[in-house]
Amino acid sequence: MDAPVVDAEGTAEITYGPPIAMLAEITHRCPLSCPYCSNPLELTKRDGELPTEIWVDVFRQAAELGVLQMHLSGGEPASRRDLEDLVTACRDHDLYSNLITSGIGLTEKRLTGLKERGLDHVQLSLQGVDAEMADLIGGYKGGYSRKMDVAGWTTSLDLPLTLNAVMHEKNIDRLPETIDLAVRMGARRLEVATVQFHGWAVKNRAALMPTREQAKLAGQRVAEARERLKGVLVIDYVPADHHADYPKPCMGGWGSTGLNIVPDGRVMPCHAAHTIPHLVFENVRDKPLADIWWKSEAFNAYRGFEWMQEPCRSCPRKARDFGGCRCQAMAIAGDAAATDPVCIKSPLHAQLQEAAEADAMSDGTLTFRTMPV
């Protein structure tokens, strides 16, 4: 019932159901300062964050709405002292809880406590395959060594471990070592996520954009490793979309499967949606979550196909990629309803690829994320 449907006449109709997953960005505070952080450039400060009791109530509402998976993220979620209470709330409402963490702020004791409270899964970020690269990119000395500890505690507690490795010009060539490391650490899943140019990554395009050849090789390496490691390691892959011919099916379609709540309580269809200036995001402090999901203007803005322009409107791929990423269309075409410029059918495609190639060839300095107070 949630899948888009194309009928025999080729006219497509999209139906959407309740959300499956929710990303709870419980804080923007983070000890790391990765130059590709997906958080917005304007970060919410500690005193602007939702208090425990509102998050707990929002988790109840999410479960009633149909959310199955609760991703506890940030910033660094372990920066919140009430993380334990939030994990308990997930269990109370039978939500599958996933801790998306840098590892900093966790101890063996704390992780054991989180497991006892019902934590289901740990996703640990990895900024590089050795301390030199990881600590440089994360901007945190000693971070790599702490991550290795956290990975060890996670697997000894028999919690499933996913590693999330963001790939870019400076580390994508070391993908084979990243895959080997994931196997050695006992991870069940590896996310090979080529950096997407939203948030802080926009400031660092020249330093982070991989070349077309790098991106192509990474794709081949992932395909080879998936086959070789079947039953050992599951690899999810986010390719470098600026070197692709067709756009990513962003969020599986706007407002169709997932939602994101930012630290101050605003509810968004994706983590970059705030870059679309005309959208107004409603807040869980003011409105029930179900009303926001079903009725709010922001969630309905790009649902279905009515909003589409040409070439998307008559494109047979529209039910497959939904016209790509709205935020990328906004950023590059200046119109969130335009075709994602990654698409070969976009009039801006050639320009986007030239810019990507130019950035890949130049070597900018890194601007690191700064800390909210």
Add this chain to the structure above:
Amino acid sequence: MSIQETACPRLLSGVRTKYDKVRGNWVLLAPERAIKLDDIGAAILAETDGERSLGGILDALVAKYNAPRDQIAGDVSTFLESLRERRMLEVT
């Protein structure tokens, strides 16, 4: 690779079934995956308790659904093997 009848399939930690009241079906929840289960998948996993062998699971399904054993054996094995490949199930 197929699973032997004497082998014992078990869902890995962090992998569990849940009845989804909102959508009215069973789901399998795993790291960053929520898989809608059809009646057959749900019936198989209801018998996969981590203690029973594949043969035992088949016996239970035959008794419960009055189904011919050799007909269901292939389906059950294929289904469990697909979960094993996706790191949701182990076989000991």
